[in-house]
Amino acid sequence: MGEKEVESLVARTISRIMIPFIQLFGIYVIVHGETSPGGGFQGGVILGTxxxxxxxxxxxxxxKKxxxxxxxxxxxxxxxxxxxxIGLMDMLSGGKYLQYDSLPLPVDAHETTALSILGVELGIGLTVMSATIILFIYLAGERIGAGMDNW
Amino acid sequence: MNSPIEIDFILLVFLVLISYAAIRMKNLLSATILLSGYSLIMALTWVVLNSPDVAFTEAAVGAGVTTFLFIAALSKTMVMEEK
Incomplete structure (x- = not known):
C-alpha cells in the first residue's frame, strides 16, 4: 500500500481488465436495487472498492490523481x-416524507414510486462511493507528521 | 427454497473453526485474512438463509472494505502480536 505501483505484472493486468467490470456491476446493483438484491449502499461500496x-x-x-x-x-x-x-419534494406535493407516490409526475403511481426509489438509490450510492474512496485515501496516505494538505 | 441441513452444518462448522483460528493466530496479518474468509462464509450463510441483500453487504463490506481498513492499520503498527 505504498506510493509506488506493485511489481507484479499479473496483478496490474488483471486489475486493469477487472476494474471496469467491477464498476459496471456496481452501477447494475444500484440501478436494479428495487427489484433484485442490492441497492444504493451495496452498489456504492462496490464502486468504492x-x-x-x-x-x-x-x-x-x-x-490521488x-x-x-x-x-x-x-x-x-x-x-x-x-x-x-426527493423526500422534501414528496412533502411539498402533499405526502409524507419519502412517500414516493405523492410526486405529481405524468406517469401512474407505480412508475412514480419506481422512479423515486431509483433517485434515492442513486443518492445513497453517490454518498457511499465517495465516502469509501475518501476513507481509503486518508487512511492509506496518513503519515506521521505529514498531513494530506497537498491532495 | 429449503436447503438441506448438511449445508448449514458445514458452513457453521467452518465459521467456528475460522473464528477460533483468527483468535489464536499470533500473526495479525494472517488473522485479518482469516476474518476476510469468515466474512465470505458468513455471506454464504446469509444466502442459505434467504437474505441475499445482507449477503451482498457482508461480501462487499466485510470481505472487502474491512479487510483493507485492518491492513491499513496494520501497516502503521506491528504485524506480530506481543507475547
Whole structure:
C-alpha cells in the first residue's frame, strides 16, 4: 500500500481488465436495487472498492490523481441532497416524507414510486462511493507528521 | 427454497473453526485474512438463509472494505502480536 505501483505484472493486468467490470456491476446493483438484491449502499461500496483496488495496485499517488478531494466532498453532499430533496419534494406535493407516490409526475403511481426509489438509490450510492474512496485515501496516505494538505 | 441441513452444518462448522483460528493466530496479518474468509462464509450463510441483500453487504463490506481498513492499520503498527 505504498506510493509506488506493485511489481507484479499479473496483478496490474488483471486489475486493469477487472476494474471496469467491477464498476459496471456496481452501477447494475444500484440501478436494479428495487427489484433484485442490492441497492444504493451495496452498489456504492462496490464502486468504492474498485477505486481501492486501483489504489492498492497502481499506488496511492496515481489514485490521488484520479480523484480530487473537492469533487469527492461535493459528491458526498450531492448524494445527501438528492435523498433529502426527493423526500422534501414528496412533502411539498402533499405526502409524507419519502412517500414516493405523492410526486405529481405524468406517469401512474407505480412508475412514480419506481422512479423515486431509483433517485434515492442513486443518492445513497453517490454518498457511499465517495465516502469509501475518501476513507481509503486518508487512511492509506496518513503519515506521521505529514498531513494530506497537498491532495 | 429449503436447503438441506448438511449445508448449514458445514458452513457453521467452518465459521467456528475460522473464528477460533483468527483468535489464536499470533500473526495479525494472517488473522485479518482469516476474518476476510469468515466474512465470505458468513455471506454464504446469509444466502442459505434467504437474505441475499445482507449477503451482498457482508461480501462487499466485510470481505472487502474491512479487510483493507485492518491492513491499513496494520501497516502503521506491528504485524506480530506481543507475547
Amino acid at each position: 474498485s477505486m481501492i483496488l486501483y489504489g492498492i495496485v497502481y499506488g496511492l499517488s496515481k489514485a 484520479r480523484v480530487s478531494k473537492k469533487h469527492l466532498i461535493i459528491l458526498i453532499s450531492l448524494g445527501v441532497l438528492i435523498y433529502s430533496g
